[in-house]
Amino acid sequence: MRLCRYILTREDAKRLLAVLTRHGGERTLRDLQRRHRFWPHVVEAAAAAGVIRIEMRRPITGRPSRVAMQISGLVNNCGSAKLSGFGSESMESPVEAVVRSLPTRDQRPLGLTIQEELFVMYYWFRRGMPGGVFGPRGEGSAAHAYGRIYGRSRRLKWSSAKSAGSRLARRPWIRAAWFLDRRLQGTGGRLHWPDDMRSACHTWIQLIVEMDAALDKSWPYDVAHAIRHAHTVWEAKDRLAKLDRFAGGE
Secondary structure, three states, rough: OOOOOOOOHHHHHHHHHHHHHOOOOOHHHHHHHHHOOOOOHHHHHHHHHOOOEEEOOOOOOOEEEEEEEEOOOOOOOOOOOHHHOOOHHHHHHHHHHHHHOOOHHHOOOOOOHHHHHHHHOOEEEOOOOOOOOOOOOOOOHHHHHHHHHHHHOOOOOOHHHHHHHHHHHHOOHHHHHHHHHHHHHOOOOOOOOOOOOOHHHHHHHHHHHHHHHHHHHOOHHHOOOOOOOOOOHHHHHHHHHOHHHHEEEE
């Protein structure tokens, strides 16, 4: 089971560029993590987006370091004040254009949390029976799954776990995740949960219903492959539109 794919936001990119500007344009990844709370996956996402670049330095003595650097020639030298507001669009640099195109925190799609992924695995993948496989308190019940995931840090009463587990099982994004996994089973590879499974759960359910009606609940390999490797529901729809079976408007 993978962790949720991190999506770089505009606020994180601006703050990272401001930190690099204050420290001469470069900083090691260890220092960014210890002093500025930038985890390595955030810096790597910024490098993949073209906001910065990462360079490996191997000194004569000591351990090598990965250094995050500003892209020379593309970043202005106006400091963090310029980055916080940005100038006019006609005078912005390519890096500023990339930062402006990034989604903000409220525009970032929401996927399943690690706890919700584990709940889907323990509850829905273990038959998902209301009374459980081995009685109402047995494995496969919503209360058992909820207590196993959320009861590790605090002691839960059986009544609390039962009510909270049943509420979580009725959430639309939990049901959408289960139906999507049921349709993709047996088509090869593991399912990576989409990044917008929670924020676009109703759109995912609508897409699953449309595919079931068109394919009689038996998805062929090309359809399953297109949906399996899509990060969002809109990317899945674009991939499906390029298939020959849907090219004629079926």
